[in-house]
Amino acid sequence: MKLQAVLDLPVCKVLVKGDPKRELSKVFCCDLLSIAMGRAPENGVWVTVMGNKNTLAVAALTDIACIILAEGVALDEGTLRQAENEGIAILATELPVFDMALEVYKAGLS
Amino acid sequence: MDEQLTFTYTISGDDFTRAGEASSAIKNKLKLLGVNASAIRKVAIAMYEGEINMVIHANGGEITVTISDSEIKIVLADVGPGISDISKAMQEGYSTAPEEVRSLGFGAGMGLPNMKKYSDDFQIESVVGKGTTVTMKVFL
Numbered sequence: 001m002k003l004q005a006v007l008d009l010p011v012c013k014v015l016v017k018g019d020p021k022r023e024l025s026k027v028f029c030c031d032l033l034s035i036a037m038g039r040a041p042e043n044g045v046w047v048t049v050m051g052n053k054n055t056l057a058v059a060a061l062t063d064i065a066c067i068i069l070a071e072g073v074a075l076d077e078g079t080l081r082q083a084e085n086e087g088i089a090i091l092a093t094e095l096p097v098f099d100m101a102l103e104v105y106k107a108g109l110s
Numbered sequence: 111m112d113e114q115l116t117f118t119y120t121i122s123g124d125d126f127t128r129a130g131e132a133s134s135a136i137k138n139k140l141k142l143l144g145v146n147a148s149a150i151r152k153v154a155i156a157m158y159e160g161e162i163n164m165v166i167h168a169n170g171g172e173i174t175v176t177i178s179d180s181e182i183k184i185v186l187a188d189v190g191p192g193i194s195d196i197s198k199a200m201q202e203g204y205s206t207a208p209e210e211v212r213s214l215g216f217g218a219g220m221g222l223p224n225m226k227k228y229s230d231d232f233q234i235e236s237v238v239g240k241g242t243t244v245t246m247k248v249f250l
Contacts, residue, residue, distance in 0.1 A: 031215060032215055032218050033214070033215035033216050034215070034216050034217065034218035034219070034220035034221065034224075035218060035220060036215075037155055037158065037159060037220070037224060038155065038220060038224045038227065038228070042147075042151065050214075050215040052127075052214055052215070053127045054126070054127065054129070054130065054214055054215065054216070055215070057129070057130035057133075057134070057158070058130075058158070060130075060134060060137075061130065061133055061134065061137060061151075061154040061155060061158050062151065062154070062155065063147075063151065
């Protein structure tokens, strides 16, 4: 499944588009960056409520394709610009983490 | 003899949001050098954890990365407070990180265990009151 399918989900707002043609591996939920650092899957979609600059750093270092900020969590402008440079998609939703991950799952990504 | 490339980074102790810049820089260099993706991921994770540790616990430090044909060696040296019980510090879940660091999603006691897990060779030396030096190698 390609990133475009996640960008098309009506429950999310796209803040940074990333590379829509990027092939995704799986969906991953975690709010503890210490754990995410070791476990986040390469080319994964990461659903989290931890929205700070370090979230992006962890995503970049683990080759995450897309971060979805759940529960209405936001990211500052500087971090969004950095995400653009890193080629990582950033989406935001009002849904809780599990419900959001389920939407990605239903769209075809386990 | 192998041709070696050496990069040195000074890690600032007071800016938590900048932690990761050195790891990112090395990751990009390794990509340009054509190093395989799994080795790059191991180096990026192990080094980032080291950077975070330096900022949280040691008021910064210095990282030296040496790249040869056979391995990537990362030496993290600080003049922080040192670690009194290394075997305890190596346990997953053991942490002495302050609350503000935990609220940012770190300080879960995964740093040193992740560094060991993602490097092929891991050495740590620490003297209380003098500082800590971690040497990690990822073989190519």
